[in-house]
Amino acid sequence: MQFIDLQAQYRRIQADVDARMRAVLEHGQYVMGPEIEALEQRLADYVGVPHCVAMSSGTDALLVAMMALDIGPGDEVITTPFTFIATGEMIALLGAKPVFVDIDPLTYNLDPALVEAAITPRTRAVVPVSLYGQCADMEAFTRIGExxxxxxxxDGAQSFGATRHGRRSCGLSSLSATSFFPAKPLGCYGDGGAAFTTDPDLDRRMRELRNHGQDRRYHHPRLGINGRLDTLQAAVLLAKMEIFEDEVQVRGQLGARYSAALADLVQTPHLAAGNTSVYAQYTVQVDQRDAVQARLKDAGVPTAVHYPVPLNQQPALYTDDPVPVADAAAERVMSLPMHPYLTEAEQDEVVAALKAALT
Structure with missing residues (x-):
């Protein structure tokens, strides 16, 4: 059994992927080829915003989004400690200070009730992460921001395809970012990402920033990065978009099926009112996690932990911000196999193995 089965997905779309990649090989525009613009339009339409900027990774998408806001030394950015390091890392890389605020104990997302107390005159932005596949409470954060x-x-790196009150992740604020790392709900065959915005000026800035800060060839009004998405990866993503909404539906069904089977056994994912989830990870909480994982491994069931060390405890980002809920979750969370090609028989095997591991 695989934790994520990308091979099964490839078999489904092999002809389309191969044809689109062959077209790139034939026209030879490997950087900023026509597939980039086609993908950006497709993604913007899907999310429901006017502007999408394809990027070389989700990490670069976050970086460029903050660069477009001129975030830098002396600034503070409020975010969650319970996520992958890229979120806090990009803040610190710009010379700003990540200010870590604790999470909601049910959704694991940044708790909006705690954010206002962390705002200072140096605060320049708030970066909620839509963790594990469901959107953060973006309306609350928008009210605070306004x-x-x-x-x-x-930061919709794990939630692309999820909805909140009928609106899609990455279309819930004026600026957002996502990742197309292969294991994500929508993943390419390497690194990739995108930023989304409703603001034409931010769109222009991000397009310049991802291409060495140039507004026209050999003219650079600002310093940027090499953050362009490869054309081959855009071709892969265009093929995957053809089946993505179907995969989103299947993910929701599998998540609900897991939760029904495990509700009396472990703490299952809590869907906030108005939310759907793409279950980028199906994450439960267990006691004695190491022992449970070892038993599941012996039974042939792979697991993973997202995330065992909160960002405020990472040596590169260490702060003494108190985040007791994140600290407690980090010791107990465990993710089970989850992908759109997981069969009900495999899911039943996971459930049975987890029951056995906990007894």
């Missing part, structure tokens, strides 16, 4: 004059950037 009240204090702060932009809100949704």
């Amino acid at each position: 009240k204090h004059g702060l932009p809100v950037i949704e």
Whole structure:
């Protein structure tokens, strides 16, 4: 059994992927080829915003989004400690200070009730992460942002395809970013990402920033990065978009099926009111996690932990911000196999093995 089965997906779309990649090989525009613009339009239409900027990774998408806001030394950016390091890393890389605020104990997302107390005159932005596949409470963060004059950037690296009150992740704020790392709900065959915005000026800035800060050939009004998405990866993503909504539906069904089977056994994912989830990870909480994982491994069931060390405890980002809920979750969370090609028989095997591991 695989934790994520990308081979099964490839078999389904092999002809389309191969044809689109062959077209790139034939026209030879490997950087900023026509597939980039086609993908950006497709993604923007899907999310429901006017602008999408394809990027070389989700990490670069976050970086460029913050660079477009001129975030830098002396600034503070409020975010969650319970996520992959890229979120806090990009803040610190710009010379700003990540300010870690604790999470909601049910959704694992940044708790909006705690954010206002962390705002100072140096605060420049709030970056909620839509963790494990469901959107953060973006309406609450938007209200806070409007009240204090702060932009809100949704880190939707794990939630692309999820909805909140009928609106899609990455279309819930004026600026957002996502990742197309292969294991994500929508993943390419390497690194990739995108930023989304409703603001034409931010769109222009991000397009310049991802291409060495140039507004026209050999003219650079600002410093940027090499953050372009490869054309071959855009071709792969265009093929995957043809089946993506079907995969999103299957993910939701599998998540609900897991939760029904495990509700009396472990703490299962809590869907906030109005949310759907793409279950980028199906994450439960267990006691004695190491022992449970070892038993599941012996039974042939792979697991993973997202995330065992909160960002405020990472040596590169260490702060003494108190985040007791994140600390407690980090010791107990465990993710089970989850992907659109997981069969019901495999899912039943996981459930049975987990029951046995906990007894």
